[in-house]
Amino acid sequence: MRTIGKREVEDMAVGAAVLASGGGGDPYIGKLMALQAIDEYGPFQMISLDELPDDAFVCASHMLGAPTVLVEKVPNGMEGVGAVDALEKRLGRKFDAIMPLEAGGLNSLLPFQVAAAKGVPIVDCDGMGRAFPELRHVTWTLFDIPACPAVVCDEKGDVVTVEAVDNAWAERLSRNAAITTGGSVFMADYAMTGAQAKKASIPGTSTYCEQIGRAIREAHEQNVDPLPVILDLLGAFELFRGKLDDVARRTEGGFVRGYAHFAGIDDYAGRECELRFQNEHLLAKSGDEVLCSAPDLIAVLDIETALPITTEGMKYGARGVVIGIPVHEHWRSERGLEIAGPRYFGYDIDFVPVEERVVESANEQ
Amino acid sequence: MRTIGKREVEDMAVGAAVLASGGGGDPYIGKLMALQAIDEYGPFQMISLDELPDDAFVCASHMLGAPTVLVEKVPNGMEGVGAVDALEKRLGRKFDAIMPLEAGGLNSLLPFQVAAAKGVPIVDCDGMGRAFPELRHVTWTLFDIPACPAVVCDEKGDVVTVEAVDNAWAERLSRNAAITTGGSVFMADYAMTGAQAKKASIPGTSTYCEQIGRAIREAHEQNVDPLPVILDLLGAFELFRGKLDDVARRTEGGFVRGYAHFAGIDDYAGRECELRFQNEHLLAKSGDEVLCSAPDLIAVLDIETALPITTEGMKYGARGVVIGIPVHEHWRSERGLEIAGPRYFGYDIDFVPVEERVVESANEQ
Numbered sequence: 138m139r140t141i142g143k144r145e146v147e148d149m150a151v152g153a154a155v156l157a158s159g160g161g162g163d164p165y166i167g168k169l170m171a172l173q174a175i176d177e178y179g180p181f182q183m184i185s186l187d188e189l190p191d192d193a194f195v196c197a198s199h200m201l202g203a204p205t206v207l208v209e210k211v212p213n214g215m216e217g218v219g220a221v222d223a224l225e226k227r228l229g230r231k232f233d234a235i236m237p238l239e240a241g242g243l244n245s246l247l248p249f250q251v252a253a254a255k256g257v258p259i260v261d262c263d264g265m266g267r268a269f270p271e272l273r274h275v276t277w278t279l280f281d282i283p284a285c286p287a288v289v290c291d292e293k294g295d296v297v298t299v300e301a302v303d304n305a306w307a308e309r310l311s312r313n314a315a316i317t318t319g320g321s322v323f324m325a326d327y328a329m330t331g332a333q334a335k336k337a338s339i340p341g342t343s344t345y346c347e348q349i350g351r352a353i354r355e356a357h358e359q360n361v362d363p364l365p366v367i368l369d370l371l372g373a374f375e376l377f378r379g380k381l382d383d384v385a386r387r388t389e390g391g392f393v394r395g396y397a398h399f400a401g402i403d404d405y406a407g408r409e410c411e412l413r414f415q416n417e418h419l420l421a422k423s424g425d426e427v428l429c430s431a432p433d434l435i436a437v438l439d440i441e442t443a444l445p446i447t448t449e450g451m452k453y454g455a456r457g458v459v460i461g462i463p464v465h466e467h468w469r470s471e472r473g474l475e476i477a478g479p480r481y482f483g484y485d486i487d488f489v490p491v492e493e494r495v496v497e498s499a500n501e502q
Numbered sequence: 503m504r505t506i507g508k509r510e511v512e513d514m515a516v517g518a519a520v521l522a523s524g525g526g527g528d529p530y531i532g533k534l535m536a537l538q539a540i541d542e543y544g545p546f547q548m549i550s551l552d553e554l555p556d557d558a559f560v561c562a563s564h565m566l567g568a569p570t571v572l573v574e575k576v577p578n579g580m581e582g583v584g585a586v587d588a589l590e591k592r593l594g595r596k597f598d599a600i601m602p603l604e605a606g607g608l609n610s611l612l613p614f615q616v617a618a619a620k621g622v623p624i625v626d627c628d629g630m631g632r633a634f635p636e637l638r639h640v641t642w643t644l645f646d647i648p649a650c651p652a653v654v655c656d657e658k659g660d661v662v663t664v665e666a667v668d669n670a671w672a673e674r675l676s677r678n679a680a681i682t683t684g685g686s687v688f689m690a691d692y693a694m695t696g697a698q699a700k701k702a703s704i705p706g707t708s709t710y711c712e713q714i715g716r717a718i719r720e721a722h723e724q725n726v727d728p729l730p731v732i733l734d735l736l737g738a739f740e741l742f743r744g745k746l747d748d749v750a751r752r753t754e755g756g757f758v759r760g761y762a763h764f765a766g767i768d769d770y771a772g773r774e775c776e777l778r779f780q781n782e783h784l785l786a787k788s789g790d791e792v793l794c795s796a797p798d799l800i801a802v803l804d805i806e807t808a809l810p811i812t813t814e815g816m817k818y819g820a821r822g823v824v825i826g827i828p829v830h831e832h833w834r835s836e837r838g839l840e841i842a843g844p845r846y847f848g849y850d851i852d853f854v855p856v857e858e859r860v861v862e863s864a865n866e867q
Contacts, residue, residue, distance in 0.1 A: 296666075298665075313681065
């Protein structure tokens with residue numbers, strides 16, 4: 138059991154936005170909600186996966202929808218609690234702890250608030266180790282743990298309980314409920330035992346997020362360039378440096394889809410880089426060369442501050458470093474690539490680990 | 503208690519399609535499903551609203567979606583039972599009887615099959631006295647009876663339970679679940695007591711449908727023109743006779759929307775008539791003159807057979823009689839017109855009862 142105060146929350150929001158790969162919601166809103174919850178409930182209680190008893194009963198708590206909508210449809214904070222309450226009622230059993238679904242500026246921190254309001258600890262883990270576009274894109278799916286019953290709540294008080302035949306249909310039905318009620322909803326789902334959570338979750342995600350955010354903060358405090366520190370901590374690779382000269386986004390089907398185009402600067406002058414995203418960055422290319430693809434992580438960090446830039450926050454003229462981060466090995470399995478590899482998202486390329494792509498690219502130059 | 507056999511079912515399917523105002527699903531599919539259910543379970547048991555005990559527990563059973571889809575996505579017959587089972591489970595109580603939601607070729611008969619499979623009687627009533635596009639368009643809404651919890655089932659086995667803040671949101675959330683799963687779903691909703699059903703339902707709808715169908719059949723058997731018989735039975739008015747020379751339909755948002763244009767024949771030669779529909783016919787005009795509008799019923803009957811033509815069954819060259827039928831007085835109340843009057847459906851006209859429009863029109867000519 139560890140206590141999470143305001144300093145930890147601030148670091149975590151930044152680190153989560155790095156792992157969010159451009160998605161997962163605005164870290165500023167997530168941070169404000171979490172800080173307010175600490176004022177109300179006191180510091181958060183976090184336990185590790187190891188501390189979770191095998192017979193404990195846990196669920197995931199998160200928002201679902203288009204991040205562009207979340208920026209304007211700011212949550213009142215209690216919708217997430219309503220979703221967990223409804224799921225407990227449906228299952229006739231209380232949850233002993235709450236888990237984040239994914240790493241993300243908002244979705245990493247929202248469950249802390251929900252856990253605090255419910256008076257239970259948060260578990261230091263998540264179901265992605267990053268952010269992904271769909272509800273089914275969790276390692277829990279890889280271990281055949283059903284999302285359903287999945288409860289969807291909106292800010293008005295509508296509650297929709299989805300009991301789908303599989304996690305793909307759970308995603309479609311929940312996403313459409315989100316679209317119907319205005320683009321974003323709060324959910325509670327993936328109810329499971331402690332034993333299942335230990336086997337199928339990515340461990341230590343919140344602590345990892347905090348470490349990343351702290352490293353960036355401390356580099357700033359010590360007037361050190363934060364980027365090499367971050368790359369080292371993440372085992373990540375610098376893929377490109379450029380100035381954002383084109384970005385297109387559309388909010389459709391409950392996602393934000395689009396692309397961002399960077400013109401190279403410094404060592405990359407004369408080259409270009411294009412990112413394709415669906416809530417999260419999924420593909421980075423320079424001309425015909427693929428730099429990195431899902432399920433590996435692609436993040437854009439501000440060239441001065443190394444702070445992450447979300448897909449909905451990208452603006453013309455921003456100077457960014459595009460980095461590639463190797464994803465957790467669960468996602469590089471055959472089944473992982475089947476549901477979260479480049480072909481799933483419509484890109485007709487094979488997955489090649491980012492560390493191999495970087496070596497290939499260096500050899501060619 | 504009355505027994506409903508195959509002859510009654512055949513008549514009822516025809517009469518229900520007349521009251522369906524062009525919507526409510528294909529009577530042929532509804533009839534086939536009901537006849538098959540009689541082979542399996544024996545004749546249906548139907549009770550009147552008066553026979554329903556005040557403390558009985560009843561719900562509505564129906565399909566929701568675009569009739570164009572229903573023609574191709576033929577139900578397996580047990581999805582409706584699954585919806586009622588799930589609603590019973592959710593409420594922790596068995597239903598003593600089942601009610602149709604609306605009059606319609608399919609939605610009048612499907613609940614008979616569901617009731618038979620559940621081993622309970624059907625109640626001789628409905629929530630509309632006609633067909634309307636939306637789930638909320640029931641007299642039960644006028645009496646503040648909630649649709650929720652409303653259970654949505656599809657043919658694959660997905661179950662979505664909607665607990666919305668009001669019947670308008672119940673409609674939106676259910677409709678979008680229908681769209682997500684392919685355009686049509688089976689539902690169980692509007693759980694209520696016998697006392698509530700007696701106060702807020704339209705009584706005797708199934709028997710009325712049967713009378714209408716029988717009148718058409720007997721007129722055929724006796725080589726009598728069925729149309730005057732039908733107009734007399736319904737208290738309805740002939741509005742137009744014409745040849746269908748243009749029809750446009752699109753399936754969007756879980757509805758079939760479009761218009762049909764008739765060129766006048768016989769006494770109507772040289773005039774034209776246009777119908778606007780959203781699953782059901784909602785507006786009939788001749789030039790600038792409104793002939794009839796929702797909530798009054800507009801039906802198109804084949805000029806030879808007086809058999810009703812559904813909105814999805816209208817074809818170029820069909821010769822039809824357009825008739826207007828005064829709706830149940832519940833719908834002519836202020837609240838009834840608010841949720842089912844012409845302005846609700848986007849037509850900027852006041853509601854005038856069809857019997858008054860006919861007199862005005864006669865005086866002008």
